[in-house]
Amino acid sequence: MKEQSEDSEIQSLDDTSKTATPDMARADQKAQSPPSTEKDSYEVGWEGGEADPLCPRSYSTLKKWRITLVICFVSLCMTCASSIYTATYQQMEAELGNSRIVSILGLSLFVLGISFGPMALGPLSEFYGRRPIYVISWTIYVIFIIPQAVAKNIGVILVFRFLDGFAGSAFLAVAGGTIHDLFDRAQLQHPISIFSVSPFIGPSLGPLIGGLICSYLDWRWTYYVLIIWSFALWLAIIFLVPETFHPVLLRDKARKLRKETNNESWFAPIERAHRSVAHAIGNSLLRPFQLLFLEPMCFCLCIFAALLHGILYLFFDAFPLVFVNNHGFNLWQVGLSFLGIGIGMILAIFMNPVWNNARNHLVQKKEQETGIQGASEPEFRLPAAMVGSLIVPVGMFMFGWTTFPWVHWIAPIIGSTIFGFGALLLFTSIFGFLVDAYPTYAASAMAANGFIRCIFAAVFPLFGEHMFEGLGYQWASSLLAFLTVGMIPFPFLFFRYGKLIRGKSRFAKK
The missing domain is CATH 1.20.1250.20 (MFS general substrate transporter like domains)
Incomplete structure (x- = not known):
């Protein structure tokens, strides 16, 4: 498709920059004419692949x-x-x-x-x-x-x-x-x-x-x-x-070669790409919404991530109410109570080896079934989201139903820690899945996710204080927890049927 080639053009430039190797002996020759038998002999790439000292990966x-x-x-x-x-x-x-x-x-x-x-x-x-x-x-x-x-x-x-x-x-x-x-x-x-x-x-x-x-x-x-x-x-x-950025570094390298050799034939792939800034920004503004509204997996997982992000920012209303009114915290003590969420997220990062091992096990099983080395599916990124989807409601319910004045203040903070742990498992798993499931449109998929997450994060604080005061701390928290319960099936459904859904997709990896 034309739009697919446009969206992947810069990625192909980056791939070219990793593999192309110019004959640098030509750089010492002055003003040679391009040989007619080799179409791209003056295309600049990394000398020795990524071992080139100019390549960031070296x-x-x-x-x-x-x-x-x-x-x-x-x-x-x-x-x-x-x-x-x-x-x-x-x-x-x-x-x-x-x-x-x-x-x-x-x-x-x-x-x-x-x-x-x-x-x-x-x-x-x-x-x-x-x-x-x-x-x-x-x-x-x-x-x-x-x-x-x-x-x-x-x-x-x-x-x-x-x-x-x-x-x-x-x-x-x-x-x-x-x-x-x-x-x-x-x-x-x-x-x-x-x-x-x-x-x-x-x-x-x-x-x-x-x-x-x-x-x-x-x-x-x-x-x-x-x-x-x-x-x-x-x-x-x-x-x-x-x-x-590899293509831009190769462009700088080509410019230097042209100056040193007085030979205008040297070029970098990005200099031959026919893309305008306006066209690129237009695609960047349009395609995330195409993915959101035309791709059910992208839509559901982005909404799940957005709900979690919205709750995170709604806590900026809820925590002062809970910890000031119930426990008499001052301003800096209220701030200290937010560390529970951060600690939960840091603990979730330390679980990465577990999910890597789980994915490797699924890859090995796929290799045995197909006989293809390195065979994988985007759905292999979802086990962490499946676990996280079960943990998040537990944290929310614990936070909500420990917000009584006679319950020690550490209890709701532990609930928020559990929420933070589960939320980060979901965030990282969803991010990985979107990049794997939509490789050609990975930037657009992540832009869609970031956009909808920030919209929820912007809106939730506007009603958070009124909701907690109107419903009470316990039922306001429970309402949010029930919303996360409603999202639990999606990681499990997409893990089981994701490949089938991708087969009918216009944008996803087949």
């Missing part, structure tokens, strides 16, 4: 992890900024005179900005590389914190919260590609797991950091701390994160 392990950790810390900082704001409500409302629902709108607008950013910023990295997107977007992000820090009315804060979320979302859109640039498939599991958890750990740290600041300093210091933190990371990006 970097030392230390350098690879240095780059990975910088972008993970940036993602953590940006998502932490979404929730650190919740600690400022009381002081901000007293000074600016706005209502609580307007304050919550600032949280929602930040997350809404995150939902739109990846679809617009992600395709730009395919043309200009990862590094320019990182540097420009994070520069804008740091600058846009300043108006929030000095704002004299709530309107300024709301507008720049949205713009900040949009600018910072570039790292969520592009960082996964950077990790893929650095590590081959055999090395990818650990760095991608650490990157996957960092945007979810950030929101659980925000209330603690914000609570500590606002307990002892003016609320504007949350923004001053963010400026200092973000500027330090900006310096790390400038000095520690080079360009890693």
